[in-house]
Amino acid sequence: MPAGLAAGLAAALCCMPAPAQADAEYAEYDALIQRARAGDYGSALAALRERVASAPSDRRAAFDRIIIAGWAGRSDEVLAAYSELEQAGAARTAPPQVLAAAAGALRDQKRWDEALARYREGRRRFPAEPVFVLGEVGVLADSGQAAQAVAAGQALVRRQPDDVDSRLALAYAQARAGEPYEALFEADQAYTRAPTRADAVRAYVAALQRAGLPDAALRVAGEHPALFDTAARQALELDAAAELVRLADMPTRMEAERFAVADRALARYDALLPALKDAKDGLGEALYRRARIDRLGALHARLRMQDVVDSYEALRAEGVAVPVYALGDVASAYLYLRHPEQAAELFRQVRAAYPPGLDPETRLKAQTGLYYANAEAEAFDPAGEAVSEARAEQPQWRWVRGQPTRQPNDLWLSAEQTATRARLQADDTPQAQQRTEDLVRNAPGHSGLRAGLANVYLARGWPRAAEQELKAAETLAPRALAVEVQQGHAALDLQEWRQAEMLRDDTLARFPEDLTARRLAREWAVHNKAELRIEGYRGLANDSPVVGDGNFGIESVLYTPPIDYDWRAFGGVGYATGRFDEGRVDYRWARAGVQRRVRDLTLEAELSTHGYGYGARQGGRVAVDYDLDDRWRIGASAAMRSTATPLRALLNGVYANNVQVYGRWRASEASEWMLTVAPSHFSDGNDRLEGGIAGVQRIYTAPHLKADLLVDLWSSRNSRTDVPYYSPRADLTVLPSARLTHTLYRRYETAWEQQFLAGAGTYSQQRFGTGAILLLGYGQRYRTNDVFDVGATVTATSRPYDGQRERELRIVFDLTYRF
DSSP: OOHHHHHHHHHSOOSSOOOSOOOHHHHHHHHHHHHHHTTOHHHHHHHHHHHHHHOTTOHHHHHHHHHHHHHTTOHHHHHHHHHHHHHHTOGGGSOHHHHHHHHHHHHHTTOHHHHHHHHHHHHHHOTTOHHHHHHHHHHHHHTTOHHHHHHHHHHHHHHOTTOHHHHHHHHHHHHHTTOHHHHHHHHHHHHHHOTTOHHHHHHHHHHHHHTTOHHHHHHHHHHOGGGSOHHHHHHHHHHHHHHHHHHHTSOOSSHHHHHHHHHHHHHHHHHHHHHHHTOOSHHHHHHHHHHHHHHHHHHHHTTOHHHHHHHHHHHHHTTOOOOHHHHHHHHHHHHHTTOHHHHHHHHHHHHHHSOTTSOHHHHHHHHHHHHHHHHHTTOHHHHHHHHHHHHHHOOSEEOOTTOSSOEEOHHHHHHHHHHHHHHHHTTOHHHHHHHHHHHHHHOTTOHHHHHHHHHHHHHTTOHHHHHHHHHHHHHHOTTOHHHHHHHHHHHHHTTOHHHHHHHHHHHHHHOTTOHHHHHHHHHHHHHTSOEEEEEEEEEEEEOOTTTOEEEEEEEEEEEOSOBTTTEEEEEEEEEEEEEETTEEEEEEEEEEEEEEEETTEEEEEEEEEEESSSOEEEEEEEEEEEESSSSEEEEEEEEESOTTSOHHHHHTTOOEEEEEEEEEEEEETTEEEEEEEEEEEETTSOEEEEEEEEEEEEEEEETTEEEEEEEEEEEEEESOOOSSSOOOSEEEEEEEEEEEEEEEEEETTEEEEEEEEEEEEEEEETTTEEEEEEEEEEEEEEEETTTEEEEEEEEEEEEEETTEEEEEEEEEEEEEEEO
16 A cells, blocks of 8 residues: 555554443454554454454444455455455445545555545545545556646645645656656655655655755655664665765766765765675565675766676676676676677677667667677677667757757767767778868867867877867867877877877876776876887799799887987997808998977987998988978988898998888878888999889778789989999889788787789889899788787799899798887
8 A cells, every 4th residue: 555545544543433331342453453553463463354244234343344354455366355344335424534445455455446436436535534635636646647647736735735645646646747856745745744754755755866965865764763664764875875886877077076076986986885795684685796796887877897797797697697687797898808708798788678768878889889799709790780779769950848949959060070080990091081071060169079170180190180270179078088188199190209298197197097098198108118110021932033033021120209399319230141142241230319390390319330341431320300290291311321221232342321211191091102212322332323112002991901002113323334243324114013901819908910922014114124033922910918929921023134034932021129
């Protein structure tokens, strides 16, 4: 029976009070009724059943039995006894409390129409008794007729604004109608008027809970300890802790503020769990399970993701079914810990539990999480399906009650942002750029969109364009995490080292557990490591007198960690050898120098020693690279005793000094062209002028497969041809080729790729005509942990030299390691 009705019946006197007689039988009967009023229903009902059975004409006992059975919540007995009254024709003479008990029993059994009929019968027969109009409001609310219930309750309050029962009935109707704040107002009015009435206190506490004010509910319940048992107080404690969890998930200026709220919630759970664990009854066990499940949210808000996963797996091991509302946090924890397969399965469960139209925000979070889980597991087809589904379900505009015009749908924007990130993660950068630029044009005041566009520009190799977008975003949200993180990445690409460090420090201090902030910190840490570079080649089989038989070369260079941000010292050694008709040459060199890297400019200067059979010789090199903008770079270098001198020239005591000037145009990560001019002067008086164009154009992009067209045009002219090394008067190489790059394996920062290379072109040499060049190659590359990169490629070449076709098979390898 609902609390309001039970309280009303409990407050009523039993019908037909016993006459003032000294007879012991009546005294015993009165004592029986008093025990029932005190809550001892069992013995009273047993005695009354016996009395009715032995004296069917005792109407007082029959009436009291129905009323006390109603107090005890025994609706079946109430209805059976009332049916007996009707059959005996005594129901019409029964007092109002009997009819009210029968109506209440029908309500308890959810026989709404019959209960409503009884209450309305009571209103007609006993218009002065409020229990019937109050019961009618309750039945309307229970049966789903919320609007009628609220209207009836409001009519009661208008007639009797100070009546506590009317206020409580209206509060009950409003709560069932989904109006928690209106219900709280009415419950507060009732509590204010009757702060000691048990039903008013309980209704007020329940209204505070429904309105999302668990701390206030806990405080009021604490002021009335006799009305709430241990389990009820523990449930309120759990509500208060759950509210803290919800607050911890709300945006704050700094991560530490969220963590402080989450820590308070965890402290409450840690205090409650031991007591709940010791509970032996079913309710205590249920509260213990609830506390453990709700605690998952607090751990998630605190970004204690490993604890989230451990706690969830412990619950599963015990056979506890974790409800769907908690699975989103668990899935997010798995994703944070880089277990995307487990995350995807849980996100699918959450999505299935929230079909379209039911809580669109939760469904979109599940769809977005499912996209990231699949994408990080390299399952791009289901990832794309999740994004497409989310976009299709979210309208761009929505109508809000009370607003005369349509309003932008924030969920649509979130779905569109995820879609642009999906195109970027699938390496479809042109589509990602177009979609993000369209979003920014439509919402120029959205800092998050501008930060996303900056991320796309960085992926396309345009750090200055990204910087401009981020400057605009900074005016809108100067300390937004997404803005600062992207500014940090742009600063690294632009060689603005001090700015990058400042942004790394700020984002990591404010959001120490955020993955994007930690990613920026990782890139800064890698930048500050020492760097070892090793490059080499080995001739596997050839019949070319130009490069020599058994040719082999290797060079290693070690760069120090950055010194005063802009400087690095370096040193390296190298060795090359080959066998020719004249004999064998062993070339050794060592070099040391400094490098300076600032915005737009990289400078290198070095001194070197060279030994190739004629004693140690000194050399040197300077180089400069300058970025004009995001697309144009120019550079030059000059070397004395260049390491690019042909080995056969060194064997004969000839060395070369050279200068190289280049201009590079890089449209994006998919297109790059370079023009190079490189004059050289050999110590034997030969002057060589070389120049050419090299280009790369992406023609196909997929998540695991890329195809590029490569063009290599190279020409040279020598002033002398009567030299012991290959020195054609003039030549021209035209070599178009195609390169296919296939990702064999990729898992976050670890990638394993293979490359296929095929080309066919021509080689023209003055006085020797034109011949075909054929090129085939296969290579593999492995990268891991941002610090290790190694690759090797085997190439087979067939080409003419001096009119004679020569073949070469060689392997080229390189390694970069930061430590």
